[in-house]
Amino acid sequence: MAEPLKIALAGLGTVGAGVIRLIETNASLIARRAGRPIVVSAVSARDRDKDRGIDISGYAWEDDMTAMAARDDVDVVVELVGGADGPALTLARNAIAHGKSLVTANKAMIAHHGLELAALTEKARVALKFEAAVAGGIPVIKGLREGAAANAIDRLYGILNGTCNFILSTMEDTGRDFADVLSEAQAKGYAEADPTFDVEGTDAAHKLAILSAIAFGTRIDFASVDTAGITRIQAADIAQADALGYVIRLIGMAEVDSNEGADRLFQRVQPHLVPFDHPLAHVDGATNAVVAEGNFSGRLLFQGAGAGDGPTASAVVADLIDIARGDLGGEAGAPFSIQTDEMEAMAPAATGHRLGRAYVRFMVADRPGVLAEITAAMRDAGVSIESLIQKGRAEAGGEVLVALVTHEGPESAVSEALRLLEGSSGLTAQPLVMQILGH
Amino acid sequence: MAEPLKIALAGLGTVGAGVIRLIETNASLIARRAGRPIVVSAVSARDRDKDRGIDISGYAWEDDMTAMAARDDVDVVVELVGGADGPALTLARNAIAHGKSLVTANKAMIAHHGLELAALTEKARVALKFEAAVAGGIPVIKGLREGAAANAIDRLYGILNGTCNFILSTMEDTGRDFADVLSEAQAKGYAEADPTFDVEGTDAAHKLAILSAIAFGTRIDFASVDTAGITRIQAADIAQADALGYVIRLIGMAEVDSNEGADRLFQRVQPHLVPFDHPLAHVDGATNAVVAEGNFSGRLLFQGAGAGDGPTASAVVADLIDIARGDLGGEAGAPFSIQTDEMEAMAPAATGHRLGRAYVRFMVADRPGVLAEITAAMRDAGVSIESLIQKGRAEAGGEVLVALVTHEGPESAVSEALRLLEGSSGLTAQPLVMQILGH
Numbered sequence: 001m002a003e004p005l006k007i008a009l010a011g012l013g014t015v016g017a018g019v020i021r022l023i024e025t026n027a028s029l030i031a032r033r034a035g036r037p038i039v040v041s042a043v044s045a046r047d048r049d050k051d052r053g054i055d056i057s058g059y060a061w062e063d064d065m066t067a068m069a070a071r072d073d074v075d076v077v078v079e080l081v082g083g084a085d086g087p088a089l090t091l092a093r094n095a096i097a098h099g100k101s102l103v104t105a106n107k108a109m110i111a112h113h114g115l116e117l118a119a120l121t122e123k124a125r126v127a128l129k130f131e132a133a134v135a136g137g138i139p140v141i142k143g144l145r146e147g148a149a150a151n152a153i154d155r156l157y158g159i160l161n162g163t164c165n166f167i168l169s170t171m172e173d174t175g176r177d178f179a180d181v182l183s184e185a186q187a188k189g190y191a192e193a194d195p196t197f198d199v200e201g202t203d204a205a206h207k208l209a210i211l212s213a214i215a216f217g218t219r220i221d222f223a224s225v226d227t228a229g230i231t232r233i234q235a236a237d238i239a240q241a242d243a244l245g246y247v248i249r250l251i252g253m254a255e256v257d258s259n260e261g262a263d264r265l266f267q268r269v270q271p272h273l274v275p276f277d278h279p280l281a282h283v284d285g286a287t288n289a290v291v292a293e294g295n296f297s298g299r300l301l302f303q304g305a306g307a308g309d310g311p312t313a314s315a316v317v318a319d320l321i322d323i324a325r326g327d328l329g330g331e332a333g334a335p336f337s338i339q340t341d342e343m344e345a346m347a348p349a350a351t352g353h354r355l356g357r358a359y360v361r362f363m364v365a366d367r368p369g370v371l372a373e374i375t376a377a378m379r380d381a382g383v384s385i386e387s388l389i390q391k392g393r394a395e396a397g398g399e400v401l402v403a404l405v406t407h408e409g410p411e412s413a414v415s416e417a418l419r420l421l422e423g424s425s426g427l428t429a430q431p432l433v434m435q436i437l438g439h
Numbered sequence: 440m441a442e443p444l445k446i447a448l449a450g451l452g453t454v455g456a457g458v459i460r461l462i463e464t465n466a467s468l469i470a471r472r473a474g475r476p477i478v479v480s481a482v483s484a485r486d487r488d489k490d491r492g493i494d495i496s497g498y499a500w501e502d503d504m505t506a507m508a509a510r511d512d513v514d515v516v517v518e519l520v521g522g523a524d525g526p527a528l529t530l531a532r533n534a535i536a537h538g539k540s541l542v543t544a545n546k547a548m549i550a551h552h553g554l555e556l557a558a559l560t561e562k563a564r565v566a567l568k569f570e571a572a573v574a575g576g577i578p579v580i581k582g583l584r585e586g587a588a589a590n591a592i593d594r595l596y597g598i599l600n601g602t603c604n605f606i607l608s609t610m611e612d613t614g615r616d617f618a619d620v621l622s623e624a625q626a627k628g629y630a631e632a633d634p635t636f637d638v639e640g641t642d643a644a645h646k647l648a649i650l651s652a653i654a655f656g657t658r659i660d661f662a663s664v665d666t667a668g669i670t671r672i673q674a675a676d677i678a679q680a681d682a683l684g685y686v687i688r689l690i691g692m693a694e695v696d697s698n699e700g701a702d703r704l705f706q707r708v709q710p711h712l713v714p715f716d717h718p719l720a721h722v723d724g725a726t727n728a729v730v731a732e733g734n735f736s737g738r739l740l741f742q743g744a745g746a747g748d749g750p751t752a753s754a755v756v757a758d759l760i761d762i763a764r765g766d767l768g769g770e771a772g773a774p775f776s777i778q779t780d781e782m783e784a785m786a787p788a789a790t791g792h793r794l795g796r797a798y799v800r801f802m803v804a805d806r807p808g809v810l811a812e813i814t815a816a817m818r819d820a821g822v823s824i825e826s827l828i829q830k831g832r833a834e835a836g837g838e839v840l841v842a843l844v845t846h847e848g849p850e851s852a853v854s855e856a857l858r859l860l861e862g863s864s865g866l867t868a869q870p871l872v873m874q875i876l877g878h
Contacts, residue, residue: 298743301742334474
């Protein structure tokens with residue numbers, strides 16, 4: 001059997017410990033599939049003596065993780081430290097500079113610095129792989145970059161954040177409110193102590209920006225992802241959606257918009273109403289799912305566990321097996337499917353002309369005339385209403401919920417209607433708009 | 440840009456024409472992703488002048504397809520002729536003998552001769568790729584062979600035949616009977632004039648045998664797949680299943696059974712009852728879906744169009760892009776993930792001790808005592824009945840349907856009960872047994 005592939009592992013949190021556990025548990029299987037063993041040469045983390053449930057005494061320890069990049073007994077550096085910048089980025093640059101391949105699960109770093117790193121690896125003719133950065137154990141980077149490589153991708157969308165999906169599907173199952181379910185998710189370890197990155201959509205936006213670049217050959221543009229989270233969704237919204245035949249899911253969606261003369265990149269993370277009979281409506285709990293619509297393949301769906309140490313380790317080690325097999329992603333590299341110098345810088349698309357149906361929810365004062373005001377604004381903005389529900393009557397002096405679903409029309413019309421209603425004393429809160437996912 | 444990858448195409452049916460259309464339509468995209476253009480050097484088919492909606496006048500024509508294997512201007516032979524043996528196999532052997540890589544969509548040939556061809560390509564250090572042989576445009580071979588490569592696969596199952604799924608989901612939607620829906624499927628081109636391979640489960644068994652080999656590292660054993668088709672399913676079965684919370688799907692399933700001391704390979708294609716809340720219950724029409732349960736990844740689901748010229752061409756050209764990129768599937772080859780000489784010959788598993796719940800349907804004479812006979816046989820064989828439905832009363836002198844669902848128990852107990860009922864004058868037809876898919 002050929003020489004082992006020797007790796008250095010930076011970061012021994014749950015994912016790092018999972019990678020070591022996987023490499024040890026499945027060692028003989030991995031060696032047979034990769035054509036040679038994968039062995040850990042060195043590890044580094046903040047605290048050497050922390051109990052991680054694994055024995056690291058057999059691996060060289062480096063206090064300074066960047067030192068691992070220079071070791072002769074290392075072919076691949078595995079970066080599991082996290083963070084867009086700082087030590088992770090320093091290590092990544094150093095590893096490539098020393099001619100090592102780089103495997104990472106760091107979506108923030110790839111979303112912000114992926115093109116720089118890819119250009120470096122293309123020049124150094126080493127591999128840069130980040131399957132674990134998007135959708136945990138689901139091989140969706142490979143699915144898009146290789147499996148769907150023959151296709152022009154018309155549209156890409158999916159459920160990219162397991163925490164949000166857990167919260168939304170639990171709200172759906174239990175009728176409980178957001179804050180309540182978030183606390184439970186935190187207690188169970190499905191949500192971080194500071195859940196902002198997840199519940200505000202940032203994490204999903206990182207992943208969407210990475211997938212867009214691969215699917216459309218565009219330069220990563222995380223900053224332009226139009227991002228909304230799930231914090232304003234109420235139990236009542238979920239109940240209304242259900243009555244209308246929908247579930248609510250946080251959807252990341254991207255496509256190339258050619259309606260404005262030049263190609264522009266549309267990227268959005270927003271809660272959507274998903275019809276019961278759509279495959280994404282049945283994606284529950286912390287599961288992720290990605291749909292890619294190719295011009296020859298038709299609709300492809302990739303689904304699985306979006307996070308957790310086992311699934312993430314599965315993706316990290318799949319990347320290592322590719323490298324051990326000598327499949328570096330093209331002889332000249334190209335972590336994003338095409339070479340970085342051929343990736344197109346595409347301006348962000350305007351969204352006003354996009355056609356769709358929307359769910360709009362108002363919290364209104366429980367007094368006469370408010371409904372007339374809303375419907376008049378809709379009429380004046382040219383929004384055609386398909387259905388409208390005013391939910392019961394509030395406790396004395398409280399607010400009531402008015403939810404409506406529009407017929408298909410431009411997004412700008414709904415925005416215009418909300419502009420007309422700005423400052424109305426009848427509205428007790430900012431209206432919430434969610435698009436309805438088409439088939 | 441590097442030298443083009445030059446291919447020869449044997450077989451210009453719908454898939455062959457689709458491959459040419461794809462290569463022409465997406466040419467510049469493919470060249471950017473593959474790092475070099477993919478060009479067709481030569482083509483061969485039975486009839487040169489047939490109208491296929493594509494212009495083949497720019498490609499060299501070979502009357503004798505095996506001659507393509509010897510051409511200097513060919514790097515890869517794409518075999519789209521079909522058939523387990525005969526011209527397809529001759530061409531495949533010839534191509535490899537001439538040092539060409541081979542891409543094929545031919546599931547029958549791979550199920551029967553895949554190991555021989557893989558061994559030849561491993562020796563010749565050329566690629567053998569057959570993504571299109573399983574599940575059309577879904578990159579499931581790649582998903583298992585590479586995406587899930589870090590995992591021991593605990594179980595693999597899925598919907599592998601689009602024709603059967605179209606028929607079953609149409610029966611479900613319309614309440615019509617099998618023969619009726621089959622005729623419609625034939626008229627629409629979803630089923631062949633001779634549908635035997637599809638509706639009897641053979642096609643799904645070919646695909647399952649190929650996936651098993653990749654997932655479990657076992658030598659392909661198509662002959663041992665325990666195969667049943669969908670021809671005996673009645674509208675009444677679908678109605679009963681629906682009343683109980685299930686849909687009926689033809690499921691291919693494989694796992695390694697370690698209960699008998701030595702590892703044995705379980706492979707079965709059989710209609711199953713699938714609970715409404717299982718992801719496979721929502722796979723409708725000609726769609727395929729494959730689930731792989733990895734020991735670290737957890738459950739991975741791959742779903743998409745299982746047939747058709749576009750999706751199949753998408754898979755064929757994805758294989759070509761891999762080859763153009765130089766990703767041959769490991770430096771030493773290994774089309775089935777591990778080298779053929781390391782693949783294990785595993786005896787087929789016995790099924791009697793398998794635990795599960797089953798749906799058993801009887802057609803019985805509409806007279807007193809038959810129900811008592813059935814329930815007594817179940818009791819005597821140790822089968823515990825969870826629910827039983829006798830459906831109405833037949834027209835004068837006719838037969839009625841009795842359907843029951845068992846509690847979990849060994850499959851052998853159900854077989855024993857049916858053995859006890861053999862020859863009973865109360866049964867007007869052979870009972871139909873379908874397993875219930877667990878979560």
